Amino acid sequence: MSKQNPVDQVLEELVGKYRKELGLFLLSIIVLGGFTLSILFSRTQQKQPVEVKETGKSLSAEVSVSPAKLSKILVDVSGAVNQAGVYELEEGSRVKSALDAAGGLSDQADLDFVAREINLAQELVDGQKVYIPAKEEVRAEVAGACQLGVIGGGNSSAAALSSGGAKSTAPVGGKININTASQDELESLSGIGAVKAAAVIAYRKEHGNFKTIEEIMKVSGIAEGIFAKIKDRIAVHGQ
Incomplete structure (x- = not known):
C-alpha cells in the first residue's frame, strides 16, 4: 500500500473537519450569483422598448396641444415713419411696437x-391711429399758435388774438364738442397743444365723428393722463 502524500492528507483532514462550513460558503456563492444575474436580466428587460401591435401595425398615441390664440388689433400708423400703413399687432401691444x-x-x-x-409705452387699442408729425409740421403749428397767442394747453378762459381784437374761443362753463370743435377750441383744453389739436381734427376727418369721449384716446399723444384732465370739459353731442 502506497504512502499518502502529506499535503493531500492535510487537505483531506481540513475538508473533513470544515465540510459543513465549506458547503454553506459554496451555497452562499451560488445564491448570490443567481441574485446578481436576476437583477442584470431585469434591468436589460426594462431598457428594451415595448411596442404594442394590433393586426400587425404599431400603435402610437399622439397628443397635440393647440397654442392659445392671441387676439389681434389693427393700428393705423402714418406721418413721419418709414412705412406708413395699417398693421396687425398683438392685443396689448404698445405704441413703440406700432x-x-x-x-x-x-x-x-x-x-x-x-x-x-408721444408715450411709447402707451397700450394700443383696436382701430387706434398713431401719427408722427414732421419737423415742418411742428414748426408750422407752433408758429401759428404764436401768432394767435395760444401756445400749448390752456383752460376754458384761454383767448386767441385775431385782427378784430381778443375773443374767447371756448365756451365758459360749457363743454366742448370734440366733433365740431375748432383748432382754437381744442387748444383751450388742458394738455392739448397745437399739435394734439391738429391730430384730433385729422383723426376726425379720417374716421368720422367720435362716438364716445373715450374714443379721443385713440388719437396719438392723448393718453389716459390727458383724458382724465379733459373728460369733464368735452362732449360728443350738442353743448
Whole structure:
C-alpha cells in the first residue's frame, strides 16, 4: 500500500473537519450569483422598448396641444415713419411696437416732439391711429399758435388774438364738442397743444365723428393722463 502524500492528507483532514462550513460558503456563492444575474436580466428587460401591435401595425398615441390664440388689433400708423400703413399687432401691444412695425421714424420726424409728446409705452387699442408729425409740421403749428397767442394747453378762459381784437374761443362753463370743435377750441383744453389739436381734427376727418369721449384716446399723444384732465370739459353731442 502506497504512502499518502502529506499535503493531500492535510487537505483531506481540513475538508473533513470544515465540510459543513465549506458547503454553506459554496451555497452562499451560488445564491448570490443567481441574485446578481436576476437583477442584470431585469434591468436589460426594462431598457428594451415595448411596442404594442394590433393586426400587425404599431400603435402610437399622439397628443397635440393647440397654442392659445392671441387676439389681434389693427393700428393705423402714418406721418413721419418709414412705412406708413395699417398693421396687425398683438392685443396689448404698445405704441413703440406700432412704430417698429412701420419701420421706425423717418428722417423727417421731429424727435424732440416724439420725446416730449408721444408715450411709447402707451397700450394700443383696436382701430387706434398713431401719427408722427414732421419737423415742418411742428414748426408750422407752433408758429401759428404764436401768432394767435395760444401756445400749448390752456383752460376754458384761454383767448386767441385775431385782427378784430381778443375773443374767447371756448365756451365758459360749457363743454366742448370734440366733433365740431375748432383748432382754437381744442387748444383751450388742458394738455392739448397745437399739435394734439391738429391730430384730433385729422383723426376726425379720417374716421368720422367720435362716438364716445373715450374714443379721443385713440388719437396719438392723448393718453389716459390727458383724458382724465379733459373728460369733464368735452362732449360728443350738442353743448
